[in-house]
Amino acid sequence: MNWDLIAHIWANPDQQPKFSARDWEVLLGQARRGRLLGRLASHMLDMRWLQSVPDGPRAHLEGGLRLSDRQQHEVRWEIDCIRRSLIGIDVPVVLLKGAAYLMADLPAARGRLFADIDLMVPVANVERVEGALFAAGWICDERDHYNQRYYRQWMHEIPPLRHVQRNTYIDLHHTITPPTSRFAVDGARLLRQIVPIDGEKKIFVLAPVDMVLHSAVHLFTEGEFSAGFRDLLDLKDLLEHYSKQSNFWQSLFERSDDLGLQIPLFHALFHIQRLFGYAPPVQWSDQVRQLAPPAPARLMMGWLLGLALRPDHPSCNTRWTALARRLLYVRSHALRMPLYLAIPHLLRKSWMRHFPEKKNE
Amino acid sequence: MLTRVKYQLRPAVRMHWASWNDEYVVFDETSGQTHQLDAVRAFVLDFLGESPSDLFNIAAELTKSLAISSSYASELIALIIQEFQTIGLVEADNS
Amino acid sequence: MILGQQSPDAVRLKLKSNGLRLQIGPFSFRLISSIEAVADGLLTLYHDYPLVPEEEFIDYTVTISRGSGLHRWTRRQAIFEFDGNAIFVPLPESHAFPLLEWSMNWCVSMHAHHYLILHSAVIEREGCAVIMPAPPGSGKSTLCAGLVHRGWRLLSDELALISLTDSSITPFGRPISLKNQSIDIIRDFVPGAVFSRVVHDTSKGSIGLLKVPKEHLGRIRETAKPRWIVFPKYVAGSPPQLTPRSKANSMLELGRNSFNYMVLGRTGFEVLTQVIDASECYDFQYSQLDDATAAFDNLVLRRSM
Numbered sequence: 001m002n003w004d005l006i007a008h009i010w011a012n013p014d015q016q017p018k019f020s021a022r023d024w025e026v027l028l029g030q031a032r033r034g035r036l037l038g039r040l041a042s043h044m045l046d047m048r049w050l051q052s053v054p055d056g057p058r059a060h061l062e063g064g065l066r067l068s069d070r071q072q073h074e075v076r077w078e079i080d081c082i083r084r085s086l087i088g089i090d091v092p093v094v095l096l097k098g099a100a101y102l103m104a105d106l107p108a109a110r111g112r113l114f115a116d117i118d119l120m121v122p123v124a125n126v127e128r129v130e131g132a133l134f135a136a137g138w139i140c141d142e143r144d145h146y147n148q149r150y151y152r153q154w155m156h157e158i159p160p161l162r163h164v165q166r167n168t169y170i171d172l173h174h175t176i177t178p179p180t181s182r183f184a185v186d187g188a189r190l191l192r193q194i195v196p197i198d199g200e201k202k203i204f205v206l207a208p209v210d211m212v213l214h215s216a217v218h219l220f221t222e223g224e225f226s227a228g229f230r231d232l233l234d235l236k237d238l239l240e241h242y243s244k245q246s247n248f249w250q251s252l253f254e255r256s257d258d259l260g261l262q263i264p265l266f267h268a269l270f271h272i273q274r275l276f277g278y279a280p281p282v283q284w285s286d287q288v289r290q291l292a293p294p295a296p297a298r299l300m301m302g303w304l305l306g307l308a309l310r311p312d313h314p315s316c317n318t319r320w321t322a323l324a325r326r327l328l329y330v331r332s333h334a335l336r337m338p339l340y341l342a343i344p345h346l347l348r349k350s351w352m353r354h355f356p357e358k359k360n361e
Numbered sequence: 362m363l364t365r366v367k368y369q370l371r372p373a374v375r376m377h378w379a380s381w382n383d384e385y386v387v388f389d390e391t392s393g394q395t396h397q398l399d400a401v402r403a404f405v406l407d408f409l410g411e412s413p414s415d416l417f418n419i420a421a422e423l424t425k426s427l428a429i430s431s432s433y434a435s436e437l438i439a440l441i442i443q444e445f446q447t448i449g450l451v452e453a454d455n456s
Numbered sequence: 457m458i459l460g461q462q463s464p465d466a467v468r469l470k471l472k473s474n475g476l477r478l479q480i481g482p483f484s485f486r487l488i489s490s491i492e493a494v495a496d497g498l499l500t501l502y503h504d505y506p507l508v509p510e511e512e513f514i515d516y517t518v519t520i521s522r523g524s525g526l527h528r529w530t531r532r533q534a535i536f537e538f539d540g541n542a543i544f545v546p547l548p549e550s551h552a553f554p555l556l557e558w559s560m561n562w563c564v565s566m567h568a569h570h571y572l573i574l575h576s577a578v579i580e581r582e583g584c585a586v587i588m589p590a591p592p593g594s595g596k597s598t599l600c601a602g603l604v605h606r607g608w609r610l611l612s613d614e615l616a617l618i619s620l621t622d623s624s625i626t627p628f629g630r631p632i633s634l635k636n637q638s639i640d641i642i643r644d645f646v647p648g649a650v651f652s653r654v655v656h657d658t659s660k661g662s663i664g665l666l667k668v669p670k671e672h673l674g675r676i677r678e679t680a681k682p683r684w685i686v687f688p689k690y691v692a693g694s695p696p697q698l699t700p701r702s703k704a705n706s707m708l709e710l711g712r713n714s715f716n717y718m719v720l721g722r723t724g725f726e727v728l729t730q731v732i733d734a735s736e737c738y739d740f741q742y743s744q745l746d747d748a749t750a751a752f753d754n755l756v757l758r759r760s761m
Contacts, residue, residue: 056514059570073393381733393721397705
């Protein structure tokens, strides 16, 4: 069976689902795999449909809500701990992705499941910030020198930092894409437009258009697609929310030109329209067309992404899905670093999987 | 010597209590931490929950309410506040 | 209809095709496996469990497969798959039935957040429950298996399911997992005890699963109120010693021994507080099951006074 039940929910958000028991089982499995269980439950709750879901599936939805509700508390606590650890350091700290959606009270935070907290600071301050976080208990677990160098030299982030007591993770970035990437963006340009979310002007989020563009470029250059559908939903949320601001679309297209992110934006808008029927107001159609890459690349990417951006659940996978995901993984590495760097890196990564390092006795 | 620095609960903290026979359990809803506290520690945390206070003041209250000597109270208070700071429930009021 | 009313061939066929649908306590499972040991274990131990009708919702689909690729034929493995994902590392095929049991525990403990789930045994008499939390090696399962054949009803040997609305305990009623010497001890203590085929060389030693008395399954919907919390500790040669224990400390231990206390946040705290409010807390050291039986009988007697 190849039912994209989860896509159906958000393609028709005003339609109350009338599912058989078996449909509910499949939908819950797709939601779990796509990290969307809390979000699905929130949607049902907000539409006042949760109480009429049959007992069996409803218990699972409510369980998902409990988990995402709990995480909201814990992310707030974590951000508070981060803020406190950086009190002496006069550097703007920018929240990215989920943490930003939560602290800026955006719809994309509703029912969300969080993983690491993503932060961005000016490139010149990465070491100082890392030092302050270390003093407060976040350590770098990465022991492999090669991986350390990969991160610090080529990437836009340092290896993940783990808190020794809470086992929570911070990903510390200095920009939103790898410097070696085709879509490299200078962090300083983003920092000029950040928006404070606290009275003390210590914690910030990206400007709305930058948040949208980050989501778009992250989606299409990251190697991991398991949360791809969720990320597209987030992006749709951001667009719906911010398009209420006057001049938003104009600013978005201008900024995408400015930062060279037209192609990721194009692909994002294409798939958001295909999956959710959401499109920019019609007066911008020409602008959208102008974002597009040449036809063959566009069609290929469209097909690859269409397959890969579904929940990684047996009910959604076709014979082609695993292939599509692999191609995208190789491709995304190509986008991040030039080929002569990517191939040795990928080779080493797959080599390491077969020969895990022995622990020192 | 105790300074006049004020201490307070971290603003993010939301405490809930349970107790049996002079044993106390406190739960912070934000961080999700659960701790077992003796009567003195429970008293101090609850006291700070009412309003920020400096160590002198808390020690004086301790001496009054729990009938312990003031020198013992002072030593104890410094230790307890340090513990609460370490687990992240209490902070110095820098305003 | 119960599983025992189907022919063994019909059961095996279901397992190999679209799954055997079983109601176990408050949860429904669809079990899929073409490994013989899984079918054998189910036929031995799950005779009296109800089958779930076709149109009804299934909580958890558990697949114990042989894996794909060359390993299917060469290394003979058993793999637990959930939502299309392998959850644990592959085990030898001979461990397939214990793997099924661990997988069902995993499904519930990871997802059933409409209960506060404690890692403990729980047994009941006269509507009142004893919760027995214990780390591995404390003898909790042996104690549980023994008491369940001396007047106590089994609610669960691994997962205590505490209702979030009224802190009552819902039976799960799965076979009791016993290790190494415990298997022989219980064979002695319970004449006629039915075990699944004992599997050796698992990470926990030798494992056998003990069939649940049929009468207990007949009462699987009857909940119980928490009344005692007993932390058991097997100490060779020790006389029985039941000593009262701090409630506050017991609460923290229960929280540490819970699968989802952290997930439930304030609700978890409030429900656990109610459980502690309602219960006397003890440490219990013992070496002989007969001593334990007497000590637990005494708990019930004292309650009635």
